[in-house]
Amino acid sequence: MQVSFACTDHGLKAPRSSEPNKQNTSSPNTASAARARFRTVALIARSLGSFTHRHHISLKESTGKLTGMKYRNLGKSGLRVSCLGLGTWVTFGGQISDEVAEQLMTIAYENGVNLFDTAEVYSAGKAEIILGNIIKKKCLRRSSLVITTKLYWGGKAETERGLSRKHIIEGLKGSLQRLQLEYVDVVFANRPDSNTPMEEIVRAMTHIINHGMSMYWGTSRWSAMEIMEAYSVARQFNLIPPVCEQAEYHLFQRDKVEMQLPELYHKIGVGVVSWSPLACGIITGKYENGIPESSRASLKSYQWLKEKILSEDGRKQQAKLKELTHIAEKLSCTLPQLAIAWCLRNEGVSSVLLGTSNPAQLTENLGAIQVLPKITAHVASDIDKILGNRPQSKKDYHH
Template sequence: MQVSFACTDHNMKAPRNGDDRHGKQNATSPNSGSAARARFRTVALIARSLGSFTHRHHISLKESTAKLTGMKYRNLGKSGLRVSCLGLGTWVTFGGQISDEVAERLMTIAYESGVNLFDTAEVYSAGKAEIILGNIIKKKCWRRSSLVITTKLYWGGKAETERGLSRKHIIEGLKGSLQRLQLEYVDVVFANRPDNNTPMEEIVRAMTYVINQGMAMYWGTSRWTAMEIMEAYSVARQFNMIPPVCEQAEYHFFQRDKVEVQLPELYHKIGVGVVSWSPLACGIITGKYENGVPESSRASMKSYQWLKDKIVSEDGRKQQAKLKELAHIAEKLSCTLPQLAVAWCLRNEGVSSVLLGTSNPEQLTENLGAIQVLPKITSDVASDIDHILGNRPHSKRDVRS
């Protein structure tokens, strides 16, 4: 058994029984210091008799693991907010491809697996995703303090004033999101894509305002370039406002440059982290498009013609060939190809969390298993993956071994 004691001058000289006169006498008495040291030596001797007299050990703030679920937690960028390394996104699925019952089941599986980050946006299913997410949180009676809820602003409605990143839409749009979510605040509000029609100072001031008003805890960017993020940071510092803490960026086997080249410098210099999305490249990395586009897949939908065109293109066929080779690595590691893809994203040192998008519980459970695969991706395995992909950016990058 280990016992540690903290002994300060204040504790040594504190008056007894609330009598200030004793305190004054002790403070002026030449024997008070030696008496205090004697008391400390006595405490130390007792501690040694019980066990080791050691300093307290603290868990690293960079990453910690939940004992019950195995979920890993990281800081959101260099802020103090702790987020699960895997989060659940609601794009397409909530209010769209799946029923409310399935959505509740997905959130329950995620939450019970240690996921605390749930991401949505005002544009997802025209606001229905936020409504469903809020209804589930209310029904499950989860502690609000145990959740990290994020939403994104830009596309709010059809009117000219209901979209963009003007001060008007940031404030009104966030109020609308909070109403749909049935929450008093969100943990992070993202500016979804840069707005060339709005001055950067106006965007930063509006984000600072909603944070100061208690409508959000932090703000971040989504699909911004490194230069735009740096401009927002510079404006915030110039006018003593609040800078963004992270960027939402697409990151997977076939999309690497931004997260591995552009953003690491921002992470180390100004603390902006990454919440990555689409780790399976809209389902391309699952392997289901190996022999074409199945009728039941997302790429078969009219609104996803762009995805179908991408899959059947020459580059798409080359990607499928590379995925076959990567499947052999996954087999050697005793995991699935999607698990390998998600774990590979998690290996990047600047990635705070990877958002999972799934339409059924089986897929979610499988993808959550990527946490167990992460330690298996050694430097040699990573090199083999880079060799197959042939697209490693020519830049130094920090990774988790």
Template sequence: MSARIHYKNLGKSGLRVSMVGLGTWVTFGAQTSDETAEEILTLAYESGINFFDTAEVYAAGKAEIVLGNILQKKQWRRSSYIVSSKIYWGGKAETEKGLSRKHIIEGLKGSLERLQLEYVDIVFANKPDVHTPMEETVRAFTHVINQGWAMYWGTSRWSPTDIMEAYSVARQFNLIPPVAEQTEYHLFQREKVELQMPELYHKIGIGTVIWSPLASGILTGKYDDGIPIHSRAALKGYSWLKDKILSEEGRRQQGKLREVAEVADRIGCSLSQLAIAWCLKNENVNCVLLGASNVDQLYENIQAVQYISKLTPNIMHELDRLLGNKPKANRRDNVSR
């Protein structure tokens, strides 16, 4: 294979993650057959991807079941790959969601059962929980790590202020702080990753894992002429994405993408590959999670790593000009101390 996957430390931890990982949102247990899911995971692993991400909420637990079944079947060395899952929405009962000690422990045990694993490498808190004291949440994640059910914990979609609070609580009570934040980052959403995450990294060593580098498919260019029948925006439960694409802002974005596609043509790659390579160009990004509904799509997206070097300072400047959304740093500190 022509694409060469490199590895980075996850934040200031010693965990070495592949620069691209495989996410299972939308696809595993829902959009793809189990056979296709196995083909996708096999291609990922054989290409050098060592990071597989899922969540208790994905396809109501089916994504974890599908991933677990494939890992059991393939019998790859457990020490050769990383599995992360996310805890927050586990069920309909009031006690089956959130970041209470009860749900973190029960939710993670449920994930491990579905995954057929003794431990996950990283357990992420899938959003902040305003109903649970931060100390309780940090103590619970420290407990599951001490029990050997997870190696590390991280956050997902947390604000810098919440992440700093978790870190402060961990330091105050000699508990284990989070190692990484999972967050959305793409050509149309830049501020948090470009302004706030570098500061968090330098202050407390938090790494950055990116999801939705193609903005749920918007950055593939396939929505230029409307909503294709087999696209994600046409799926049941994704009307929010359809509305976003068909909105006035969505139309404006499609116009900008036509110009970005011309840049992609010039450097010899697809619009999707340019969008992924652009995310990987950011040195503060440790891993970009790729989603794929078939093997060809994943193969194309993995090839994006070849084009990182083609994104010269001049090309990056041109993209900034076309997009017109490069974040500007405030003079004041962006992150609460």
């Protein structure tokens, strides 16, 4: 907020007398009062200016011109999101400290990231609390952020999970309380709920948008058929349809995003916010020689990931990654940067969520934007040859 005051000599003069026979001069008392008013106004202006300066702390303004960040529409809605977003799964309130979480968000914001994704289930609600605390502490302008959350697993009680009207409304109220926000920009229905009629889900999402609790709604881990059903229900009853789907997408997981969702993007405008671009760390190359002790796959809760890496398919993937490293070297980038930039090539992908656990890793991953122009059709073809898993679609949906 800027406050400016136009002060002229005219403003400091005493008012002219309306009596024609009296001398038209300013009395000392009147002039002193005018100067006192001016000093008071000046003091207020200075104090407001000082407050404004402190309000934004030391965060740099995040614009594409300064950072190189690219912005895309979320699906075919008018919402502009950074092509790289920051996810809070397994990190905020989990693997990292609150201080590191603040560092990550600061780095992301100062590099042009405006999309920050969380969920009511992440670290049992702690991720939302930490994200909200950082926004408040850093005094980030709410209008410069795109905050998204997901609903489904809210608590242990039968009514605290699923996508009933009750849980969608109560669950989002709980998320807003933890985030310390009046609204989120997008709320996602996290996985379809076979126990709830689609009409109820769409009506509940329309309700929270109409009541200012969210700007848009989307789906997460839904099939193309389920998304199409939601869209059809919305059109039938004049309700609000979803604008995007959150889907897993990386070098080894391609079918859904490259075959099923492009049709929805072109027909009904549903875009993609993709997650796990590095396949839970598999694509970083750190598992080439086994499972490092400090890695995620070494944790007991990630036994499934360890088994996946050590399986026959896992060993084949590591061999392919070794070949892809040579392409990355030719492009003067790292393997993670290549993998993230590859995800960004898909025209239906609005944003790729990064799930990093340390500042150096995040800075490296953000560098994928500079790699994107280097992935020409020829380079993409070489990558496809190494992977050998390109879906057989009727049309190539890449740039």
